[in-house]
Structures are given as C-alpha cells and as structure tokens.
Amino acid sequence: MRVFIFPADSLRAAIAACLICLGSVTLAEDWTPLNKDGIHDPRSPAIKQLQEPAAALSKLIPDTAGNMVRWVQALEKGEINPRASIRPDTKIRVYDSDVLLNLKGGMPIVRFPHRQHTLWLDCVNCHDHLFKAETGATKFSMLKILEGEQCGVCHGAVSFPLTECFRCHSVARPGQAPKPSLPIAIPAGAVPPK
Amino acid sequence: MFRKYLWQRLLLAVIGLAIGSTVQIDEARAEYGDxxxxxxxxxxxxxxxxxxxxxxxxxxxxxxxxxxxxxxxxxxxxxxxxxxxxxxxxxxxxxxxxxxxxxxxxxxxxxxxxxxxxxxxxxxxxxxxxxxxxxx
The missing domain is CATH 3.90.10.10 (Cytochrome C3)
Incomplete structure (x- = not known):
C-alpha cells in the first residue's frame, strides 16, 4: 500500500497555483456583468443595449472597495468630466474647508473635507437638514450612520462603504498609532449580536 | 523524482485553483449601489x-x-x-x-x-x- 505524502514542493506548487488564480481572477471578477448582478432580468432586452459596468469603470483609478473606483481622484485627474449643471443659470459652489469631528471618541479623529464633497454636491444637499452648519452642533452616531442616516445617506450606498473605517477616522490622536489594529473590513455575512 | 509525485502535485494544483477562484469572487467584487x-x-x-x-x-x-x-x-x-x-x-x-x-x-x-x-x-x-x- 502506498503512503499518501504531499512533499514540500507539491505544496509550493499548490500555493503558487492558488496565487496565480487569485491574480488572474481579480481582473475578470471585479466587474459583475449586468445579467449576473442579481437585479437585472437576464431576459430583458436592455441587457444587450446597456453599457456594461466593466466597460466604463475598469478604465478609472481603481479602488479596493465599493464601486472599485476612486471617484474623487478620477474627477480631479480629469478621467471623467461630469457636468455640474444642466441649466445655464445654476450656481456652482465649491467650498474648501476641513472640519475635524469626533474629538472626544476613542477612534481616530474624523477629518471631513468640504472640498471633495462639494466637487460632487451642493451645500443644500447636507445643510441644514442632515448636518447643522455650525461645527459641533450636530451629534454624530455610528449607529445612525449604519442605518443610512447622516454620512450613511451616501457612504454605504453610492460612496465608499462603511467598512472603510480609517478613510474617515484618519487623524491619529496624540500617542495613538496612525492606524490602530482594528479590522479593516467586517467579514461578509457577519451577524450583529442580538 | 518529478514523476514520482506527479498526481499529488496535480491534485493539489487543482485544489489550489478551486480555493483561489472561490475566495476571490467573494472578496473583490464591485458593489454598484444600483x-x-x-x-x-x-x-x-x-x-x-x-x-x-x-x-x-x-x-x-x-x-x-x-x-x-x-x-x-x-x-x-x-x-x-x-x-x-x-x-x-x-x-x-x-x-x-x-x-x-x-x-x-x-x-x-x-x-x-x-x-x-x-x-x-x-x-x-x-x-x-x-x-x-x-x-x-
């Protein structure tokens, strides 16, 4: 009877195959085609006419989460040039000012950059119904944000997802490591405690 | 030496490919927010x-x-x-x-x-x- 042994170089071969596969599949699987995205009806005549996400998004500066696109960078570098209005008399307001939030919490301080947000949005989209214009007047809550309120109106829906903690909590407190060793992303399928 | 463990190598390579492909599909898929x-x-x-x-x-x-x-x-x-x-x-x-x-x-x-x-x-x-x- 033969003894079943996996010698070391076989193991290396397996690991190499695994890595090669990871690398090759990444590109192909980043962009789910419309007929497999879970919401489009594969029998709809639209499938043959609508632009596939990969055709538009794979050309833009890549990200590691959400849409897999760095939208602000794509805009700043001119990869895309989205119109700011469709009516000639519309006022465009870009405001360049950072606000520091979460000054007393345990997580790193939040730096909210107005400029990047007003490249996309107008003041009235957030002020004053989501956030009061006066700094410190709005009480923030991660629970509300996770429920789709406050920052969560966009983040977690169309802008980078809420699992990217340190993109907002980006300013270390005195004596705090630049990036605390917290999980970067909550594992998919995780169930919150009852 | 190479031929001796050929089938084990092939088996492991296939397992590796299978694991690699399934893991990646779950991890790095774009979310469109449609x-x-x-x-x-x-x-x-x-x-x-x-x-x-x-x-x-x-x-x-x-x-x-x-x-x-x-x-x-x-x-x-x-x-x-x-x-x-x-x-x-x-x-x-x-x-x-x-x-x-x-x-x-x-x-x-x-x-x-x-x-x-x-x-x-x-x-x-x-x-x-x-x-x-x-x-x-």
Whole structure:
C-alpha cells in the first residue's frame, strides 16, 4: 500500500497555483456583468443595449472597495468630466474647508473635507437638514450612520462603504498609532449580536 | 523524482485553483449601489426600474439630480411616475430625447427581474445585516 505524502514542493506548487488564480481572477471578477448582478432580468432586452459596468469603470483609478473606483481622484485627474449643471443659470459652489469631528471618541479623529464633497454636491444637499452648519452642533452616531442616516445617506450606498473605517477616522490622536489594529473590513455575512 | 509525485502535485494544483477562484469572487467584487424602484412597476405589469448611479456619475455630478432636480436621497422616496417624467420632471429633465434617450425606450430602465423590491442594491447595510434588521 502506498503512503499518501504531499512533499514540500507539491505544496509550493499548490500555493503558487492558488496565487496565480487569485491574480488572474481579480481582473475578470471585479466587474459583475449586468445579467449576473442579481437585479437585472437576464431576459430583458436592455441587457444587450446597456453599457456594461466593466466597460466604463475598469478604465478609472481603481479602488479596493465599493464601486472599485476612486471617484474623487478620477474627477480631479480629469478621467471623467461630469457636468455640474444642466441649466445655464445654476450656481456652482465649491467650498474648501476641513472640519475635524469626533474629538472626544476613542477612534481616530474624523477629518471631513468640504472640498471633495462639494466637487460632487451642493451645500443644500447636507445643510441644514442632515448636518447643522455650525461645527459641533450636530451629534454624530455610528449607529445612525449604519442605518443610512447622516454620512450613511451616501457612504454605504453610492460612496465608499462603511467598512472603510480609517478613510474617515484618519487623524491619529496624540500617542495613538496612525492606524490602530482594528479590522479593516467586517467579514461578509457577519451577524450583529442580538 | 518529478514523476514520482506527479498526481499529488496535480491534485493539489487543482485544489489550489478551486480555493483561489472561490475566495476571490467573494472578496473583490464591485458593489454598484444600483437603485431599484418598484413603487408601481409590478402592479402595472412592467419590470421594476433600475437606476445605475455609476453610469450617471461618470456624466453628471450628484448635485445635478439631488440639488437642482430635487431627487431626495431615498430609494423609492420620490414618488416618480411616468406622467411626471413625460412632463419633464425627475428623469424626464434629461430623458427627453435631447440630453438622453427618451421615454419610449421603456425597457432600458424597466429592466429588473419582476418582483425585485425597492432598494439600494449592495449597500453596506444590505451586505452586513440580515434583511429583517433593515429599515424599510
């Protein structure tokens, strides 16, 4: 009877195959085609006419989460040039000012950059119904944000997802490591405690 | 020496490829944040409408629709219907045959699987929390 042994170089071969596969599949699987995205009806005549996400998004500066696109960078570098209005008399307001939030919490301080947000949005989209214009007047809550309120109106829906903690909590407190060793992303399928 | 463990190597390589491909499909897939709107579609015998944010934000900044045209940040919360669109409100501000294709192309928007509920598809909350915990 033969003894079943996996010698070391076989193991290396397996690991190499695994890595090669990871690398090759990444590109192909980043962009789910419309007929497999879970919401489009594969029998709809639209499938043959609508632009596939990969055709538009794979050309833009890549990200590691959400849409897999760095939208602000794509805009700043001119990869895309989205119109700011469709009516000639519309006022465009870009405001360049950072606000520091979460000054007393345990997580790193939040730096909210107005400029990047007003490249996309107008003041009235957030002020004053989501956030009061006066700094410190709005009480923030991660629970509300996770429920789709406050920052969560966009983040977690169309802008980078809420699992990217340190993109907002980006300013270390005195004596705090630049990036605390917290999980970067909550594992998919995780169930919150009852 | 090489031939001796050939079949073990092949077996491990196949296992490796299988593990590699399944892991990656789950980890690095783009979430589009598409909006499904099914306020009236199912009842009218149409496929629900899908609004792809990614397609529109390549061409327009968020403010064009959410500030200038008055779209609320709420999937299904705008009470859009075809009369309003044909009247030039909401989608009809662009989808009028001038800026973008017009309303005759029903199927291009109404392209979801029948019965798909109004939602932000692949939102963080949708991915992390069971459906029963999500706000309607």
């Amino acid at each position: 909006i499904v709107i099914n306020n009236y579609s199912d009842a009218a015998g149409m496929r629900p409408a899908i609004f792809p944010h990614w397609f529109h934000r390549v061409r327009f900044r968020c403010k064009v629709c959410h500030a200038d045209l008055g779209f609320k940040f709420k999937a299904g919360g705008n009470e859009i219907n075809m009369v309003k669109i044909i009247d030039g409100q909401y989608c009809g501000a662009c989808h009028n045959g001038e800026l973008a294709w017009s309303v005759e192309n029903c199927n291009l928007c109404h392209s979801a699987k029948p019965g798909t509920s109004t939602q932000v598809h692949e939102s963080t909350v949708q991915k992390l929390a069971p459906a029963t915990l999500q706000k309607k």
